[in-house]
Amino acid sequence: MQKYIEYIRGFVILLASGLVINETLANDIKASDYPGIGRFPNANIKQYSNASYAKGLLPLTANSYENPSEFKKQKVAGDRTTIIYDVPSDTNATVSEVLYSLEAGLKKQGFDVHLSCLAESQFEECGYFLHQQIVTEKTAKSRFQSFKNFYNLNKATVGMLSATKGAESVWMVVAKSVYSPNIQYAVDVFKQSDLQLKEMVLTSGKIAKDVHESGRAVLSGIYFEYNSATLTEQSDSSMEAIASYVKANANSAFYIVGHTDTKGSYQYNISLSQARADAVKAALVERFKVKGTQLTSVGIGFVSPATENNTDTGRAKNRRVEIVLKL
CATH class of the missing domain: 3.30.1330.60 (OmpA-like domain)
Structure with a gap:
């Protein structure tokens, strides 16, 4: 047991030290980690998308079953990058290990963490289907397509993080559901910027x-x-x-x-x-x-x-x- 604890502690220290920043693995699609945000060791990128301008919400607290739409949030807008990762089952990791390693990495990189929660069901500390208040079902099925049943997560252990640093706002969801053999997590980053309007061509x-x-x-x-x-x-x-x-x-x-x-x-x-x-x-x-x-x-x-x-x-x-x- 002591060896196992030291092994997990090593994972956390490895991520927090920045040694897995911008790691690229053979199983990745043609994409890279978001600059300054590490990945959990041996995780693979399964989906990557970027929009030069988008609007969204950053949850600062969880919601409740009684009032699912009531929670502290921050409107965000700008360049948006979403990356979906798989943590293979043979790593024997847990959702809590992935979640708290990612949190340690964000803090090491100078982010202020606002929301950090872990739940065995949607009625616990991560609120009541909080992610459904952040993204629409259409967005979940497209931007988070490779995260199996991202929009539902009704049979999953779920962790969430939200953090900010300067112009960057990060929302992460980590889950192990019955729909995937692997732990999966999403990194959704907004880098604040103004919409660059295109001047209409004169005719x-x-x-x-x-x-x-x-x-x-x-x-x-x-x-x-x-x-x-x-x-x-x-x-x-x-x-x-x-x-x-x-x-x-x-x-x-x-x-x-x-x-x-x-x-x-x-x-x-x-x-x-x-x-x-x-x-x-x-x-x-x-x-x-x-x-x-x-x-x-x-x-x-x-x-x-x-x-x-x-x-x-x-x-x-x-x-x-x-x-x-x-x-």
């Missing part, structure tokens, strides 16, 4: 729709060098769309209107916005063969903002060029 149809509905259109995809009226090559596809729209409306005339944010003086921004409007008109006429008589360039600085100027996002929206129907 002549989009310009036509906006001008028809409101008499003007924001010319997205027009880029200038910093504090300059020099157009960049990134603007070419949008310039082609603008030229196509103006040529298709040969009997109409338009204003090309430059706008800025509120950084700098009024006169400076009037000059900058005028120079940028002039640059767009000049490029349309000289490079894209639009009739100059159809276009009048105007710079109005920051006197007609699209939104507030007290955030980076707002100022970016205010720095724009528009096309306005003249007649």
